[in-house]
Amino acid sequence: MSEPTETTFVKAIADTLAVAMRADERVIVLGEDVAEGGPYLATAGLSEEFGRERVRNTPISESAVCGVAIGAAQAGLRPVVEIMYIDFITLALDQLVNQAAKAYFMSGGQLSVPMVLRTQGGASGRGAAQHSQSLEAWLTHIPGLKVVMPSCAADAAGLLLSAIADPNPVVFVENKSLYFQREQAPSAPDPLPIGEAHLVRHGDDLTIVATSRMVGESLRAAEHLAQDGIEADVIDLRTLLPLDRDAISRSVGRTGRAVVAHEAVRFGGFGGELAAQIQELAFDFLLAPIQRVGAPFTPVPLSPSLEDAYRPGADQVYAAARFAIEWDQPESAPGVYSISAAGAEASAP
């Protein structure tokens, strides 16, 4: 591991793409505006170093661009395609779901699709309802895809290297509100394995399982809980698919209480799968209902006050954790019929 240097998430992405392109001529980058660096500079400097054959601007044709990446991957290249906002992955889903995810299976193992689809989601900067969503749960429902959601620059670099080397289609979901935070990361990162979660904080009273931006929020909540004398495990999933079930069951088996936290809409979100997995894996150890933290059941609103209120954060994780801790304490037991702390936030059907 090299010496840590100061960087940002988005710079780590650009630097790692350059590392991968230097190491392997088969790696190409394509997407809207990528040769100009893109709106967040995630591909800054690449066309200057590698030229516009390998760093290709594309028309606004998400479906065909995704399909081109699939065809190029089947023919031996290692394309990294960028969908500028995850909201527009809707336009590429046919290619991603019906072609990329199934090519290896349908061909009986003859074809493989070693492509990475990079995209970014999450609400911040008042992007409103079509530039702010967190749609990753859809993708985790598709056998054949891998879904990676890094929470920091160092992980993003290591996971991106692994994603590019992976023989399967990997959807790499970044979060725009993490892009410009100053962070320490190794200057020459090693690959991080896909499918392994990371226990980022250790505590025996409660498990918080979080993804992407909610990892940082969960760590802040854990510090707050520590002031109350409650120590939480915080698990950064890093990869949603394949899911590191062992890491989750080891932790919940020890703590007996679990909060799952993501930025996506709570109803139908990946937290539902996590809750189901936890009760299957650790039912006998559970001391309280599993709590889910996520966004309310509305599109993302524009108005600053509404967007701020919409985004789940440390306060909701803290409240959900307190609820789980207090569940079986007689002096503060919430009645059988009371709604959970996180549930009170959501107005789901």
Place this chain on the structure above:
Amino acid sequence: MGRAVTKLDAETARRLLGTMWRIRVFEERVAQLKRTVQVHGLIHLSVGGEGVAAAVCGQLRHDDAVYSGHRGHGHAIAKGVPLTAMMAELMGRVDGLCHGLGGSMHLVDREHGFMGATGVVGGNLPLAVGDSLAARLEEGDRVAVVFFGDGAVQSGNFHESVNLAALWELPVIFVCENNGFAEFTARAEHSPVERVSDVVAPYGFARDTVDGSDVAAVSAAFGAFLEQAREHRGPFLLECLTHRRRGHYEGDQQEYRDAGAEREWELRDPLARFQTEALKRRWVGRAAAAELEAAARAAVEAAVEFGKASPLPTPELAAELVYAR
């Protein structure tokens, strides 16, 4: 069309006729097997379109990529895919091309450059463009060819793919089999543009429309495009006017059909027409033509026996093939 381009020689003609017989006999046998539920899933036959498959794929090498649609048996056979593994695949057997996991709409034979059929109309168009991008970056002379029907032309993928291929000048040849029907509905009800080659006119690349029942015409038009694509120029679009002599899928009641048009197309059947022409031009003799048909029948029966003898795949196999390692 009245095209007089016939550069075919006896050897090529014999090969094309043999390929067409293999496709025709294979598909007619598949139709029988479908009725007795020995092949599975949706089956879309290309009877009446064999001339296009034979003339196009017959000029390609194994390292040229062919992408097909849901009506892909003919393209696969013409590209050299073995009938045995193909029939076993339709039967859902473990010795099938895809170990019984894909079936008729998902045939793939990488070794022979048959990069796949697809069940999504127009779904393979951008993949062929991506394949041709890889071909160009490799700096060899291989090309990509994608077959699609006129129904795919109204999809977004068609327009996005054609635009990209033209913008990047990629060595891909779009081959449209315009059979006049998109599923059950005539082209006139899908688009006001009758000729697919006219749809791409503004892009300015070379395009052509030929009688798909005229094997020599398809051969000549495709061959001219292929020569240029080998020098990594492109893209090209070849529209072949053809006919689907059977329903959209096996079991289709075909109430939308016009009996008069059927009789007309029967006279234009590409196999009968090409065999007549080959006999007339003495490319093959009567005995040789009969031998080609007999050889096709024997090969197809051997494929059926091969398929029947092959075991069904296990659930473990399906679980293993979700992710590449």
